[in-house]
Amino acid sequence: MDKPIRILQVIGIMNRGGAETMIMNLYRNIDITKVQFDFVVHTNEVGSFDEEIKALGGRIYHCPRYVIKNHIGYKKWWKKFLSEHSQDYIAVHGHIGSTASIYLSISNSYGLYTIAHSHSASGISTLKDVVYKLLSYNTRNVAKCFFACSQLAGIKRYGRHIVHNNKNFFILNNAIDTEKYICNDYIKNKKDKELCIDESQTVLGHVGRFDNAKNQIFLVHIFNELQNYNENSKLILVGNGKNFEFVKEKVKLLDLENKVIMTGVRDDVNEILQTFDMFVFPSIYEGLPVSVIEAQASGLKCLLSDTVTKEVDITGNVEFMSLEKSPKEWAEKIVSMLPYERKNTQQKIIDAGYDIKSTAEWLTDFYIKLAEKNL
Template identity: 40%
Template sequence: MQPIRVLHIVTYMGRGGLETMLMNYYRHIDRTKVQFDFLVHRDFEADYDAEILSLGGKIHHVSRLVPWSKSYQNELRAFFKEHPEYRIVHVHQDCLSSVALKVAKECGVPVRIAHSHSSSADKNLKYWIKRYYMKKISKYATDLFACGKKAGDWMFGGEKYQIVRNAIDAKRYTYSMATAEKVRTSLNLHDELVVGHVGRFNPPKNHTFLIDIFYEIQKINPSARLLLVGDGDGKKEIQEKARELGIADYIIFAGVRTDVEEQMQAMDVFVFPSLYEGLPVTMVEAQAAGLPCVISDHVPEECIITNHLVTVQKLTDSPKIWAEHILERAKSPRISHYDDIKAHGYDIEEAAKWLQNYYIAHSGE
């Protein structure tokens, strides 16, 4: 018997939060029963593409998403007509998911899942366009998923939805002093305080404010280092700001990593000053690694799995106040929190079984 093939519709499979979440599930489902394929909107090879192909997945390419474009919609129609094997589409395009869902419905795809990964959108010129298309999602979707309550409430406006945890392989993140020393040595770090962050360099992650915070930390602890894992369009701007403040030599831009769990071992405290989030995978990872965390009050409280590890700080507070709290939290000891992660449903073993069974139950096979 051939596996059920589920089509995930994404921008591209880089090492972002939702993409990492998808790969966590993909690695742990029974691929003899359910197989993931991907419809992507970029023509370059992304970070996870090679692994997807190695796991038996297929990657299909279409043009960039322009929601009002007739030619884009026609391209989607042609795709679905050429691929009638896809009876389940799972769309991860947030506000603009209604475009693919509408075409999928017109083409007779019976199961159409919209998945919310965020609790807001950038307040730029595209905001009201996104809001317009967002309101159409429930009209075309048969199933609604969200990474957390805040993300589901925001996107689906009162409609019933299912929370699908941003689960991780929690055992991989368990703190190891030996691993921490190995990674710190590779980064030329010794006894310095290491402030860490993982995330794309884009506006919601608020790297500009993070640099201001680290500037204040440097005043108090001149040997402190900032370890930034990730990449993105805003990286050059952040690097320039660090140079202007005279702290560039104390910041490690680690780039996109395949060993985030090891990079976290080298950190002493994790800082997450986001402007908005759905339910960030990196916060689950940081707590699994036993890292004390300081997060903004704009990050959903439901991501707090281990209360004594996390301090919530107001974004309206000054960088100096943030710096003082971070230095205090950095004194906390590192201990394992695997049991807490599992008890809250964030361990991938059980979560993947649930999603696999959901697809099978809804596939009609």
């Protein structure tokens, strides 16, 4: 090939979320002389990764955010875009699920290979969930290929028949650059100093966007109960989102302001993980969270809600607990898991298939084979 093949990645906005971080991990590690990514984002805002995408040679296009009332306009945008650009691509890789059946169907009509990618194993608990399920359901009849971050995420999105019987269903692990997460005393001391952490303190940590699914309010209540067992402790919350101020207010109401650090979005998560003694993740639902892979790669013990797929435990350092248990019971469990000897888990992560280099090689080969079939 004289020039790289181009794949169109479809996403909401390229900020530092789990799916977006996974895509960028892949983008940084694919051979961009062979495969290039372009992006359609559903916003006019500038994303955290936009400049890096452009530096890597990617292009970013802005489509309208979908709401029911602009259904016709949304389809019209995609038809116009693909009439002008479809010849640039061999495949459309869709990460935004709610409208996948729309843009992938239109992409099919332009002769492009269509990939649906499930990053979540959400259930139906709100009206928003119901609407999402209704909008996304037909994707299973539209896409030519199905990716998921876990078996559970695949089943929730596409159904058991596709996961167990379709030869075009693949698990694409939420892989990471394992080298960046190895325990490092120098980095730990540097970050402890930056975040005003005393080495005698026990530090609980969490990384995730601030929304209902991540359940940070429950985590704050757990930490509040932990004070009855260990007053010399801190909680670090990394991320941002619609519930950030709500959580901040709860911290204030519980008089925990001097013990809870809310960092906002960070680009040094691999280093901040060094300051944690334990990773706590009480999500209401998940796919297979990359943040938990990162935490394990840092040698951390992790306590997760039992709504998170058991597939995420790849080091033996993960324990699960029901959200029906009280914050007090969660705090007691944390106490029982500490202290422990933190060890280098890099090889376990690699052996489990979560090293980004091998995953990027697989995906590069997958895309190239698609191009060869179309020649």
